[in-house]
Amino acid sequence: MVDTSAPASRLDxxxxxxxxxxxxxxYQIGVFGSGTIGPRVYELxxxxxxxxxxxxxxxxxxxxxGTMEASSRGASDADGLVVxxxxxDKFTDGNAYSTIKILSGMQFARNYITGLSCHGAIVVxxxxxxxxxxxxxxxxxxxVVVLANSGSPTGASAQMLSMQEIFGVAFPEDKPKxxxxxxxxxxxESVSLVIGLIRKGYAQHEx
Numbered sequence: 670m671v672d673t674s675a676p677a678s679r680l681d682x683x684x685x686x687x688x689x690x691x692x693x694x695x696y697q698i699g700v701f702g703s704g705t706i707g708p709r710v711y712e713l714x715x716x717x718x719x720x721x722x723x724x725x726x727x728x729x730x731x732x733x734x735g736t737m738e739a740s741s742r743g744a745s746d747a748d749g750l751v752v753x754x755x756x757x758d759k760f761t762d763g764n765a766y767s768t769i770k771i772l773s774g775m776q777f778a779r780n781y782i783t784g785l786s787c788h789g790a791i792v793v794x795x796x797x798x799x800x801x802x803x804x805x806x807x808x809x810x811x812x813v814v815v816l817a818n819s820g821s822p823t824g825a826s827a828q829m830l831s832m833q834e835i836f837g838v839a840f841p842e843d844k845p846k847x848x849x850x851x852x853x854x855x856x857x858e859s860v861s862l863v864i865g866l867i868r869k870g871y872a873q874h875e876x
Contacts, residue, residue: 696867697752698860699729699787699806701799702736702819713819714739714793716856722749724864729754729787731779731802732763732770736793741766754783781805789863791853794819807850812866814851814859 698721702714718740721728728744730737732753741751745766753767758774773779780798784790784805789812792803807813851866853859 695726695750696788696864697727697729697786698863699783699790699802700736700740700793701730701783701790701802702740702793702795703799704731704733704735704737706735706739706794710736710794710819711739713816713856715743717791717793717816717859718743718745718749718751719747720857720860722747724860726864727752729783730767731756731783731798732767734764736795736799738764738766740793752786754779754786785809787811789813789867791816791859791863792819812851812863814853814863814866816856816859817852817854 700714700717700721702710706714714736718728720743721740722744727750728740729752730741732741732755737753741753741764744751745768750769751767752769752771753763754771754773755763756773756776756779758772760770760772762772763770771782773782775782777798780801784802787806790803790806792799792813792815794816803813851862853862
């Protein structure tokens with residue numbers, strides 16, 4: 670169980686931050702969710718972040734609190750590379766676990782940048798902001814995996830699972846039809862699934 674009470678900053682105190690472990694061709698995996706979460710969802714997001722790092726890929730998040738902090742912390746603890754796309758314009762903003770901070774100065778419009786910067790994404794609960802980010806990945810032909818039982822029935826996870834019914838008709842006939850949004854039962858399964866889908870050609874950009 671992750672201790673969520675006092676997240677220490679490893680940016681300044683841990684010499685291992687000078688080294689990250691990446692695969693030869695790392696993918697940029699978004700982890701999207703709510704800025705306010707309980708211990709159970711914190712643990713799930715932490716495990717997702719750790720698994721992304723263990724498999725040698727880059728975690729992309731909004732760089733702030735909640736799911737963003739938990740997943741970033743998990744990846745950081747596993748010596749992964751963490752990119753936080755911040756809504757503001759100060760390096761002092763955001764959580765302590767981003768290896769790289771991108772200052773958008775766009776407030777929540779930065780969700781467009783976050784979503785478009787990912788080869789694929791995992792949704793861990795969340796609401797409108799997470800939905801926007803995941804939708805950008807999905808519309809850009811990147812795979813989106815929802816972690817089951819991580820959010821409310823009306824939250825981002827549920828909205829993503831009904832995505833094709835809402836937006837499928839918006840794609841021109843001469844373009845490939847949008848694929849379904851995927852679901853995974855565990856953090857490890859969600860990461861392996863999204864990476865496997867990217868490798869099969871679902872990614873927006875080749876590494």
